[in-house]
C-alpha cells in the first residue's frame with residue numbers, strides 16, 4: 001500500500017486566522033497546529049465556524065486576516081500547491097447520482113490531472129479499497145448513503161493526498177453505515193498515512209476516531225487536546241459530551257442551531273437516503 005507523501009513541517013499551521021462576513025466574525029483569530037499522521041476532530045455548536053475554517057484551509061474561501069499553511073504551502077500565496085496535496089469531502093453531496101461509481105471516479109481523476117496508464121489502476125484501487133468494486137457500474141442514485149460516502153472518500157483519495165478534510169462525514173448515515181465509514185477512515189489514516197481533519201457533531205465518533213480535538217465556540221478556539229486530556233480538565237469520569245458542553249459555553253445546540261442548520265441537516269440526510 002503506497003503511503004501519501006508528507007511534505008516537511010506541520011500538516012496545518014494557522015496564525016490569527018480570521019474570516020468575517022459583514023459584521024459577523026465567523027472565525028476569530030485561530031492559532032492551530034495539526035501534526036502529520038493523526039485524525040484531528042473539529043467540534044463546536046452549529047454556527048461555531050467549523051465549515052468556514054475548513055473552507056479557508058481548503059482554499060475555497062479567502063481569510064479576512066491572519067495566515068495559514070497547509071502541507072507546507074500558504075493558502076493565499078500558493079493555493080494550487082495546497083489543492084494538489086489535499087482531498088476534501090464536503091458536507092453536502094459531491095457525487096453525481098446520474099453517473100455510475102466508475103464514471104464519478106473517472107471525472108474526479110481527470111480533475112486531479114490523472115490520465116493515461118495511471119488512471120485505471122488508481123480507480124480500481126480506490127473502488128476496491130472502499131468496498132465498491134461490485135457496484136462500480138451501478139448508478140450512484142441507487143447507492144445507499146454509506147456507499148455514497150465511501151464513493152466520495154474514493155474520489156478524495158485518488159491523487160493520494162497528504163491531508164484529507166471531511167466536513168461531517170457521517171451526517172445522515174445509519175449506525176451500520178457509520179461503522180463502515182469509520183473503518184475506511186481509520187484505514188486511510190493508518191495504511192495510506194493520510195492526516196485527517198474532520199468536523200463532527202457526534203461525540204461517539206470523536207471518541208472512536210480522533211487523536212486530537214479542537215472545540216470552537218463563536219469562532220474562537222475554546223479548547224484543544226486529546227480526548228483524554230480534555231476529559232481530565234472537565235472532571236473525573238467526564239464524557240466527550242460533558243467536554244463539549246463545558247467548552248461550548250454550557251449550552252447544547254438549540255440556542256445556536258436554528259432553521260438554516262436543521263434544514264441543511266435534513267436535506268443532507270434525505271439526499272443520502
Ligand SMILES: Nc1ncnc2c1ncn2[C@@H]1O[C@H](COP(=O)(O)OP(=O)(O)OP(=O)(O)O)[C@@H](O)[C@H]1O
Nearest residue numbers: 021024026044045046047048049050051052053261
Ligand atoms: N457565506 C456566508 N455569508 C454570511 N454568513 C455566513 C456565510 N457562511 C457562514 N456564515 C455564518 O458564519 C457562522 C459560522 O458558520 P459555519 O457554517 O462556519 O459554522 P459551523 O460551525 O460549520 O456550523 P454547522 O455545525 O452548522 O455546520 C454562522 O453564523 C453562519 O451563519
